[in-house]
Amino acid sequence: MTEPGARDRILAAAEELFAGHGFDATPTSRIAERAGVPKGLVHYYFKRKPDLLTALVERLPEEHLDPANVVVPGDVAASLHRLVDVLDRTLDSSAMLSHLLWREADTHPAVLDVLRARFARLVEQIRAVVAAARPSGCAAADVDSAAHLLASAVSYRHSVARHAEDGQDTMHRELRFLADALAAGAGA
Template identity: 40%
Template sequence: MGVRRTGAADSRTRILDAAEALFADRGYEASSTARIAGRAQVPKGLVFHYFPQKIDVLVALVDERTFVEDPPDEPAEAVPGDPAGTLSRLAGRLPLRASPAMRRILFREADTHRSVRDRLGHLNRALFLRARRALEIALPGARGDQARLEAAAATFAAVLIYQENLAGLTGQHLDPDAVADLITRAF
């Protein structure tokens, strides 16, 4: 029985791996379940065994392969008086867990699939809250300027989430340290 579970888990994982690659490359609509099965090297019926509808594959990918770690009460990367360093360390310890392919899927499919849009919104909000809390610690005197703190945190969160897509679209890579320095110069 244990061998069968391992095989089943392996098949399901191969299906998700294949779907992730295809959805990132071609998009959800252009990736048929037959193509997913072929790439995963499983019978098409097995795709439907694990995922009754194609949308269930997308939902499983988003649910299982994108998340933000819960931040500690006091972010370890936050150092009072060092806002740029704080954001740089936050970028280096990026709590977002999503492959570059999953990030492309999130942005590509957010307009047409509510579950993807909701997950992207959740990821953005979690990163925003973490960046804002880190900046509050790094800039204790700025707590009275919530609008500026929120703008800085929102900008940084957007850059962290979007950077993989920018690199894929333009080949341009953003230096998180330069972005952190630019953002914190407003304080």
């Protein structure tokens, strides 16, 4: 296994320090020290400190999801559970970075833009899964509402994941509720 390059070490150090202490409270000298590189090398790769944050945003893993891999036809609840499991695995691979982004979204418009785009993609993924698994007769407006509600719940859970105690149990109840509501709407 090869050692990560200087740029990757700088990004890893920045991610860890920004997440732990905040963007504004972390000087580039500490990032360089943590990465084991001269401070000038940090500025060689990243002209300005905000460029570090932008590079971290770009490293955030995408949730590429094929609905066919999670949909259980006719079973919205099982499909949503499988979807949330995939999303949780993505969170596990980037929990520190996700926390950092939520924290910095208020003061860095580029971060907020990335989070908004991720939320829109999440809504689309949920919508596709629910649409493929839903009972016949379920209104498109209900699918859209369910997608937005679940995206909000997942986003909230991921934003506070390191502080959550019962997130999994709560999420299972929420998924069952959404599935039951969609099924009841289809029968109306």
